[in-house]
Structures are given as C-alpha cells and as structure tokens.
Amino acid sequence: MDLTALYCPMTMNLSNLPDLADSTLRAVLYRYWLENGIPHALRAELYRGEDLVIRTRPIHCHAMTDYVFKAYLQSILDSFSEHSIIFPVAFQEFVDLKIPQSFCPVQGCHLSRSYSFDDLL
Helix, strand or coil: CCCHHHHCHHHCCCCCCCCCCCCCEEEEEEEEECCCCCEEEEEEEEEECCEEEEECCCEECCCCCHHHHHHHHHHHHHHHHCCCCCCCCCCCEEEEEECCCCCECCCCCCCECCCCHHHHC
16 A cells, blocks of 8 residues: 555546635634633634634633644634645634623533523522
8 A cells, every 4th residue: 555645645646626716714703702802612614715614612711721722723724624634724714702691601611602591490
C-alpha cells in the first residue's frame, strides 16, 4: 500500500472533490455574554458561501481558563477542516449576543428559552 498519498497532497487525486475555488469559506463564532460582560456560552458555524456546512453544539464557557478556551477554539477549526479541503485558520466573523435578550443556546441552562420556572420546583 502506497502511504505517500496520505501525506503528500501533490500525489492525491483531487478530481472527485467539489470545486471550492469560487466559493467563500467562513467560520463564524457566536459568543453569548451576560449583562456584566462575562462570557457565558459559545457555538460556531462553518459556511460555504451562504450555505451552512456544519454547526457545533453550544457549550458553556464561563468556567474555561484562557488556555482551555483557546484550545477549544482551535479544536473547532481543526474539526471544520474535515469538511473542506480549505483549512480555516481563524474565525472570520464574531457575533456577540447579550443574554437575556438572546437566551443561552445550551439546552437545560437556566438562561435558555426552553427552561421554565417549574423545573426548579
């Protein structure tokens, strides 16, 4: 078995991959902030043009250290590269949303839209 095709892009057959030369690939990071400026949650999406390619599940980030936060963002970008031959090296857009106006996207969070006061009783 010839393993050079796994490591050297020059030897790979790219004819069966979609043509992405004319499309725009962009990674978008959605950041949910509490009113006091503390980050609460985040999620990310990858778009090809206007088409959504993949969306991450939203997670809480308020307990993350800077190192863990940066490592998580890099892991998102790495996972996005599995869905395209173009590797996104950074997020191109940042969307900042304030809670409670936007609600937390994490299911089961007390700040989410689906959470009700009855759940506390």
